[in-house]
Amino acid sequence: MDRDPVSRLIVISNRVAAPKPDGEGGAQGGLAVALSAALREYRGLWFGWSGNRIDEFTGKIDFQRHDGVTSATIDLEEQDVEEYYNGYANRTLWPLFHYRIDLAEYVRSFGAGYERVNERFADTVTPLIDPDDLVWIHDYHLIPLGAQLRQRGLRNRMGFFLHIPWPPARLLTSLPAHEHLVLSLLAYDVIGFHTKEWLESFQNYVERELGGHCEPDGTIHVGERSVHAAAYPIGIDYKEFREAAESEAAQEAFERLRKSADGRGTIIGVDRLDYSKGLEERFLGYRRFLEDHEDWQGEVFLLQIAPPSRGEVHTYEKIRESLDELSGRINGEFAAVDWVPIRYVNQGYGREDLAGFYRASQIALVTPLRDGMNLVAKEYVAAQDPEDPGVLILSRFAGAALQLTDALLVNPYSKEEISDAIKQALDMPREERIRRWRSMNEVVKQEDVVWWRRNFVAALQGEATQDERAAG
Structure with a gap:
């Protein structure tokens, strides 16, 4: 007591x-x-x-x-x-x-x-x-x-x-x-x-x-x-986040993303614009996936939300320029008239919107090069539909990897591991997705x-x- x-x-x-x-x-x-x-x-x-x-x-x-x-x-x-x-x-x-x-x-x-x-x-x-x-x-x-x-x-x-x-x-x-x-x-x-x-x-x-x-x-x-x-x-504040995920605003965000996806699978990343988050490595890993699995081109897209961080520090200006160039190059190489592989967004969203986006996404890519914890991984788990949950791909160098052991753990420096994990997540049977999600959700709920x-x-x-x- x-x-x-x-x-x-x-x-x-x-x-x-x-x-x-x-x-x-x-x-x-x-x-x-x-x-x-x-x-x-x-x-x-x-x-x-x-x-x-x-x-x-x-x-x-x-x-x-x-x-x-x-x-x-x-x-x-x-x-x-x-x-x-x-x-x-x-x-x-x-x-x-x-x-x-x-x-x-x-x-x-x-x-x-x-x-x-x-x-x-x-x-x-x-x-x-x-x-x-x-x-x-x-x-x-x-x-x-x-x-x-x-x-x-x-x-x-x-x-x-x-x-x-x-x-x-x-x-x-x-x-x-x-x-x-x-x-x-x-x-x-x-x-x-x-x-x-x-x-x-x-x-x-x-x-x-x-x-x-x-x-x-x-x-x-x-x-x-x-x-x-x-x-x-x-x-995370599990109870509050679950309530946010069930809110009207979250449902509207869910519908907006699902409608814009037009039946395609959504891979989501949400990170501050920071070199520790491994965004360039993530884009290159996703590019390798598109190269390795041509049959998935046009069937999935990566939504990367990356609000600016510490804009006055020169290092962050450089990473923004690099990501602008890299996302443009990947889109130019793989896009079709009715599909772009990366939706790269430099703005932040409120918790209800993010909860809706998380639930609408089949995969979350949380692949920092080094992270004290990473609460996005836990928020993604908490936002999922228990009957049809998505798959979390998580860097083994994030603190959260020690708790969320049923995520697909990857080395974020390896393009091949990221590519393989995306394919494994897309092919994962519903029963396995539910089993992995239940295990992680229990941790997120209890260790809140x-x-x-x-x-x-x-x-x-x-x-x-x-x-x-x-x-x-």
Whole structure:
């Protein structure tokens, strides 16, 4: 039995998506949905950057209240955004943590801006935190924030959750001042990762580079400091997503896509426009499928939804240009007057529309080169018709692959594996599709966002998690 929380929950993340009143729609990312749900369950405050820029940092806080949850946001200077967000977060840490050391940029001013903004977060949020509050800090933008809060006298229980992979030690050591960054994590009481693989990479770094010791129960000792580190795989809000899939808007989206498909099979991909998502490799794998199976030309198409991401970072401009060229080349090579093989869409859609598109699609291609979790895979499973479900093709390098073992797992770097998986999915008997879907759906349903947040918050409160109670 879950006891009522006695402490307020303070969530701190780079950006804030204020929880919306019941019945108010709109698109939110997986993390935003998860944290909104957590803040509804545990009364609290969500603090972060507004996304706005000002000429000079003032520390002025904009408070808003929705559905019992208060959000508090600050504006940042242009230089802050360029060095902290576009720079260190997205041109240094993001590529490095996704194993793309070739794309990582090590610029001293980026690191200075990163530290400065974390200090500004700490200065501004400290007065808002009561002594008995639980503090939950999120993601790679704010790794040093816990240490900054400790320096300002906070003794609260604090947890940090990383929503992207943790790279192997041999890659992380290429980062200037990597020890300083990792040592700052020791200020937290609990550190969470999506998968055991990312956890083990962190433990390996601690033992190899810091001379630390890792206990079987997840306790990590470095000098006199001890922290608890564990894997907490994030889920989706299953109940809410199923309701979205049954909504009138989802049904309209379903009908719209099915009508436009004109009897053809639909393969869907939904990803931010990001090099970690393996979109170029996916297009090339689909091209190989069209080459290998000429009888399927004109019978299926790939709908790739890829809203822009981090448009100010040059790397993302390049990938957009590359995908524009690649999709155009494939369409030019294979298209007929009444069929184009790729529908490539650079805009986002709300949850109800996506749920309808997922259900209308016979196959989902979720093939990131490296991904902390990937909630699109779980949303696709949750959206399916139990009597006639589609097939999930999933990269074995996504965190979700460790839970969704009945997906067709592929190496996203292999055009042949992607091609073979598409053919296997198209030929798969209905009975096998149902069997695979039921197994995955049970995981998505049971290990949902409520399970995730309750396990992490239990650890933050110093309690045994649900899994630990069951094992004990």
